[in-house]
Amino acid sequence: MLSIKNLHATVHGKEILRGVDLEIGAGEVHAIMGPNGSGKSTLSYVLSGREGYDVTDGEIIYKGKNLLELDVHERAGEGIFLAFQYPVEIPGVSSMSFLRTSLNSVRRYRGEDEISAVDFLKLVRATAKSLEMDDKLLQRPVNVGFSGGEKKRNEVLQMSLLEPSLAVLDETDSGLDIDALKAVADGVNALRAPDRSALVITHYQRLLSYIVPDFVHVLAQGKIAATGGKELALELEKNGYAMLGLEDTEAA
Amino acid sequence: MTSSVEILTDPAIAKYREHYVALEAQLPGGEHDWVTSLRDQAMSVALRTGLPTRRIESWKYTDLRPIHRAEFFAVVASEVTGAMLEPYKLDDAFVAVFVDGCYAPVLSRLEDVPKGLEFSSLADALRSGEKGLLEGLGNVVTLETPGFAALNTALMQDGGVCRIADNVSVEKPIQFIFVSTENSSAELHLRNLIVAGVNSKATVMQSFVSLGASSGFSDVVTEAVLGQGANLRHVTHQDQSATAWHIGLIAARVGRDAHFDSFVLSSGARLARNEIRLRLDGEGADCSLNGIAMVRDRQHCDNTTDVDHAISHCHSSQIYKNILDDRAHTVFQGRVHVAPDAQKTDAHQMNRNLLLSRNAQADCKPELIIHADDVKCSHGATVGDLDQEALFYLQSRGIDPETARNMMVHAFAAELLEALPEDSIRPYLENAMSLWLKNLTSAEEAA
Numbered sequence: 001m002l003s004i005k006n007l008h009a010t011v012h013g014k015e016i017l018r019g020v021d022l023e024i025g026a027g028e029v030h031a032i033m034g035p036n037g038s039g040k041s042t043l044s045y046v047l048s049g050r051e052g053y054d055v056t057d058g059e060i061i062y063k064g065k066n067l068l069e070l071d072v073h074e075r076a077g078e079g080i081f082l083a084f085q086y087p088v089e090i091p092g093v094s095s096m097s098f099l100r101t102s103l104n105s106v107r108r109y110r111g112e113d114e115i116s117a118v119d120f121l122k123l124v125r126a127t128a129k130s131l132e133m134d135d136k137l138l139q140r141p142v143n144v145g146f147s148g149g150e151k152k153r154n155e156v157l158q159m160s161l162l163e164p165s166l167a168v169l170d171e172t173d174s175g176l177d178i179d180a181l182k183a184v185a186d187g188v189n190a191l192r193a194p195d196r197s198a199l200v201i202t203h204y205q206r207l208l209s210y211i212v213p214d215f216v217h218v219l220a221q222g223k224i225a226a227t228g229g230k231e232l233a234l235e236l237e238k239n240g241y242a243m244l245g246l247e248d249t250e251a252a
Numbered sequence: 253m254t255s256s257v258e259i260l261t262d263p264a265i266a267k268y269r270e271h272y273v274a275l276e277a278q279l280p281g282g283e284h285d286w287v288t289s290l291r292d293q294a295m296s297v298a299l300r301t302g303l304p305t306r307r308i309e310s311w312k313y314t315d316l317r318p319i320h321r322a323e324f325f326a327v328v329a330s331e332v333t334g335a336m337l338e339p340y341k342l343d344d345a346f347v348a349v350f351v352d353g354c355y356a357p358v359l360s361r362l363e364d365v366p367k368g369l370e371f372s373s374l375a376d377a378l379r380s381g382e383k384g385l386l387e388g389l390g391n392v393v394t395l396e397t398p399g400f401a402a403l404n405t406a407l408m409q410d411g412g413v414c415r416i417a418d419n420v421s422v423e424k425p426i427q428f429i430f431v432s433t434e435n436s437s438a439e440l441h442l443r444n445l446i447v448a449g450v451n452s453k454a455t456v457m458q459s460f461v462s463l464g465a466s467s468g469f470s471d472v473v474t475e476a477v478l479g480q481g482a483n484l485r486h487v488t489h490q491d492q493s494a495t496a497w498h499i500g501l502i503a504a505r506v507g508r509d510a511h512f513d514s515f516v517l518s519s520g521a522r523l524a525r526n527e528i529r530l531r532l533d534g535e536g537a538d539c540s541l542n543g544i545a546m547v548r549d550r551q552h553c554d555n556t557t558d559v560d561h562a563i564s565h566c567h568s569s570q571i572y573k574n575i576l577d578d579r580a581h582t583v584f585q586g587r588v589h590v591a592p593d594a595q596k597t598d599a600h601q602m603n604r605n606l607l608l609s610r611n612a613q614a615d616c617k618p619e620l621i622i623h624a625d626d627v628k629c630s631h632g633a634t635v636g637d638l639d640q641e642a643l644f645y646l647q648s649r650g651i652d653p654e655t656a657r658n659m660m661v662h663a664f665a666a667e668l669l670e671a672l673p674e675d676s677i678r679p680y681l682e683n684a685m686s687l688w689l690k691n692l693t694s695a696e697e698a699a
Binding site for chain 1: 655667
């Protein structure tokens with residue numbers, strides 16, 4: 001599914017990723033943990049193709065394609081979805097028109113027919129309901145006036161609609177209460193399938209109790225410092241990043 | 253050291269002196285003394301005051317010299333069919349069409365005008381000499397104010413005259429379409445008069461459009477009188493060819509408890525000025541002036557407002573948004589004057605500018621002159637480009653960069669468009685905006 005080799009990336013000229021190697025197979029869920037400033041979010045932005053995040057060395061092959069040659073919207077069309085740590089508020093753009101434009105853009109990219117207005121409405125309502133999300137929220141502009149939890153549910157709603165083959169969740173658990181966390185995790189778990197993978201970026205083990213990973217990686221100083229099974233997350237929770245000889249700047 | 257005597261006569265106005273003498277007899281209403289005297293008086297003011305230059309404060313950011321240098325020619329008759337105008341006509345509206353400044357009844361749609369709404373072309377009204385029909389003409393504009401009002405009054409040729417009787421509500425919008433034909437390069441002095449009676453209600457829209465490339469000059473003055481409790485909504489859609497010139501002035505007098513609502517969508521002309529001067533002169537009078545300018549290439553668009561709070565307990569609100577690309581230039585000048593006795597005035601003004609290019613320029617000048625002490629007045633201005641964070645968010649959801657950009661530009665204007673009443677004007681303006689955005693994308697693809 002995804003193969004990252006010796007990935008080096010800079011942000012504003014500063015090297016953040018210093019040789020990341022990561023293989024994600026179809027159907028697998030990988031978690032990336034690590035202290036603040038280790039490059040977790042940078043990795044998610046590099047995967048989605050954000051401007052200003054420059055790859056200086058290495059490669060990313062996704063489903064046999066050179067991902068780095070694709071534009072942001074093409075990557076989304078190819079099935080990469082980034083759930084933002086801080087979803088963006090867009091005053092003046094209605095949620096429904098945004099969701100429909102997004103879904104139809106991705107469908108067109110995949111050579112599928114556009115969805116009719118009626119079917120779209122049904123789909124959005126059903127998806128919102130499954131996420132315990134008040135669909136009145138969708139009468140507002142994108143994310144405007146949403147609470148932190150509502151924004152995260154909205155990310156998962158978009159993910160459910162677009163049915164990505166690789167979902168990248170960037171600290172989706174931050175700022176969530178336990179109910180929202182469960183709803184978000186249920187949404188992600190509902191998408192699990194043999195042909196879908198996920199990369200869950202998190203600072204804490206908490207989310208991984210609900211979205212159980214196949215592999216856990218620790219990213220530190222721009223490299224994968226350790227890899228293990230789900231038990232690695234529990235050990236880190238208990239002993240802190242210090243067990244790997246790392247400083248956790250957030251805990252400090 | 254020698255001192256020279258400055259010649260006070262503005263050279264730009266001088267050419268009109270001969271023009272006026274030659275033309276006067278042919279102008280409509282020349283057989284009626286009161287019309288001739290109105291024109292003569294206006295011409296003498298025009299000759300005395302001249303045309304504005306950038307040395308005049310209210311014209312500081314708009315240079316008229318290109319208009320003075322340009323050559324304009326007489327109208328050449330050109331056939332216009334109803335089908336050609338169809339895209340510009342509002343659905344479900346009374347429509348009066350003016351082709352190169354001349355009323356064209358055949359192309360108009362004024363059947364079934366309800367009782368209480370009286371429409372006439374200005375030329376017909378002037379020729380009839382009926383003073384009643386034109387009561388108010390020349391009473392709202394101040395000829396001495398720097399601008400084209402005096403020249404327009406002297407040379408006015410045609411336009412729409414609308415009178416709405418007391419207590420009459422006209423449900424359908426009344427639309428004046430001023431169309432310039434292909435290659436026309438005429439100088440037109442258009443004059444409209446809207447008189448809204450006591451407790452009347454109406455919507456008037458003016459559309460300025462070109463069929464093909466026109467390089468004419470339209471000088472347009474609209475006078476509006478709102479009686480007590482009247483509710484008048486006025487919409488301007490200025491979408492003339494990018495080689496045309498447009499100087500528009502709306503002058504309104506808003507009576508007690510009356511409400512004047514103006515919306516200006518300006519995307520056309522090489523140089524456009526949409527000026528609104530109004531006087532709130534009855535307690536409880538209220539006005540809302542909003543506008544969107546969309547300009548590209550080297551277009552220049554000037555929105556200037558002047559709201560005179562002459563009496564207490566009046567309210568005014570203004571939101572103007574400009575979208576600029578390439579080397580375009582916009583101007584917003586908003587002047588609010590609060591008279592010494594105009595206590596409890598509530599006046600707000602906001603100008604927001606969206607720059608899509610580093611070479612575009614937006615000038616903004618709010619001017620609040622407040623002589624009363626118990627008032628609420630505010631003004632604000634912003635200049636910015638598109639939110640890169642939001643653009644990335646949209647694209648990360650599969651939306652291509654052009655569509656994402658257009659969604660964001662549309663969002664910038666949405667606050668104003670969504671506040672428009674749900675009638676046939678709103679989709680008309682939304683469509684005009686979408687067309688402009690579409691051209692924005694295709695121009696870039698061609699480049």
